[in-house]
Every structure is written in structure tokens, then in C-alpha cells.
Amino acid sequence: MAGFPLRREQGFTLVELLVVFAIMALVAGLVPLAYERMRDGSQYRDAVRTMFSQMRLARSLAISGGRDVSFVVDMGRRRYGLDGEPLKTLPESLLVRATVADREVASQGVMSIRFLPSGGATGGSVEILRAPGVGTRLRVDWLSGRTTQEALLP
Structure with missing residues (x-):
């Protein structure tokens, strides 16, 4: 037996198993x-993208259709979209503020930006905020009807 090394049994120790379980519990938490x-x-991101595209669509429909098209935000019911179509719902985690004609719309109110066939609009802005106060402002220029997006920092 002197020429044969002792063979150790294969397996994990109790300490090794406890460490693995602790790491798995941390990851699961x-x-x-x-x-x-x-x-x-x-x-x-989905709410910002959808709201921005709805505003641009409203302007495009107004120009191509030769009629006024309104973009609406119902802050009381937390919904938005084109007037006369099914409105999309805002997630509960987001805060929305709106300004139309240089005055802020009440948190339970309904704001509307009307896009005109000439390409202009009544103007206004919508701020979409996340919990820490960071967010995005979607602004509609009253003269050109152009919609822009800018970041809001706390």
C-alpha cells in the first residue's frame, strides 16, 4: 500500500454548501x-415614446386631413391620446404635469393641445416624471406645431 496514495472521497463540505445557499438566497432577494x-x-420609456408619437401623429393628421386634431391628457383618469380615439393609460408610477397657454393645468383637469391644418398648434407642454423627479418634457411650439423632447433633471 505504500505506492498507492490515499483516495479522498469526492463531494462538497457542509461549509461549501452553506456558502452556495447563502449566495443563492442573496441573488433571489x-x-x-x-x-x-x-x-x-x-x-x-414606453409612455414618453407613445405620447411623443401621438402628438406628432395629431399634427400630421391635421395637416393631411385639413381639420383640427386635438391631443388630450386627462390627468384625473391618467389617460392620454388623440381626441375621439381610445385613450392610452398612464402607469401609476409616473407623474404628469401639463402647461397650456402659459398656465399649469390642475392635477385633476383635462388639457388639450389643438393641432391646426396650417401646421401650427395652440401650444403647450407635458412633463412626464419618474419617482426621483427625473423626467421628460414634451413641448409643442404654437407657431410651427413642432413637437420637441427635452430631459428634465432634479
């Missing part, structure tokens, strides 16, 4: 938080 942040970010 962090996954819901990461998922929630990712979901909130996705909802924010």
Missing part, C-alpha cells in the same frame, strides 16, 4: 427589486 426597477423604466 435582489431579483424582485431589479425586476421592479426595470419594469418602471420600461413603462416610463
Whole structure:
């Protein structure tokens, strides 16, 4: 037996198993938080993108159709979209503020930006804010009807 080394049994020790389980528990605890942040970010980007495209669509329809088209934000019911069409719902995690004709619309009110066949608009802006106060302002120029997007920092 002198020429044969002792063979050690294969397997994991109790300490190694406890370390692996502790790491798995830590990861499992962090996954819901990461998922929630990712979901909130996705909802924010989707709301900004959809609202911006709805405003641009309203201007395009007004010019091509030769009639006024209104973009509406119902802050009380947390919905937005083109007047006369089904409105889209804002996620609960977002805060919306609106300004029309240099005055802020009340948090329960309805704001409307009317796009004219000439390409102009009544003007106004909509701010979409996330929880820490960071967000985006969508601004409609009254003269040209052009919609722009700018970042809002806390």
C-alpha cells in the first residue's frame, strides 16, 4: 500500500454548501427589486415614446386631413391620446404635469393641445416624471406645431 496514495472521497463540505445557499438566497432577494426597477423604466420609456408619437401623429393628421386634431391628457383618469380615439393609460408610477397657454393645468383637469391644418398648434407642454423627479418634457411650439423632447433633471 505504500505506492498507492490515499483516495479522498469526492463531494462538497457542509461549509461549501452553506456558502452556495447563502449566495443563492442573496441573488433571489435582489431579483424582485431589479425586476421592479426595470419594469418602471420600461413603462416610463414606453409612455414618453407613445405620447411623443401621438402628438406628432395629431399634427400630421391635421395637416393631411385639413381639420383640427386635438391631443388630450386627462390627468384625473391618467389617460392620454388623440381626441375621439381610445385613450392610452398612464402607469401609476409616473407623474404628469401639463402647461397650456402659459398656465399649469390642475392635477385633476383635462388639457388639450389643438393641432391646426396650417401646421401650427395652440401650444403647450407635458412633463412626464419618474419617482426621483427625473423626467421628460414634451413641448409643442404654437407657431410651427413642432413637437420637441427635452430631459428634465432634479
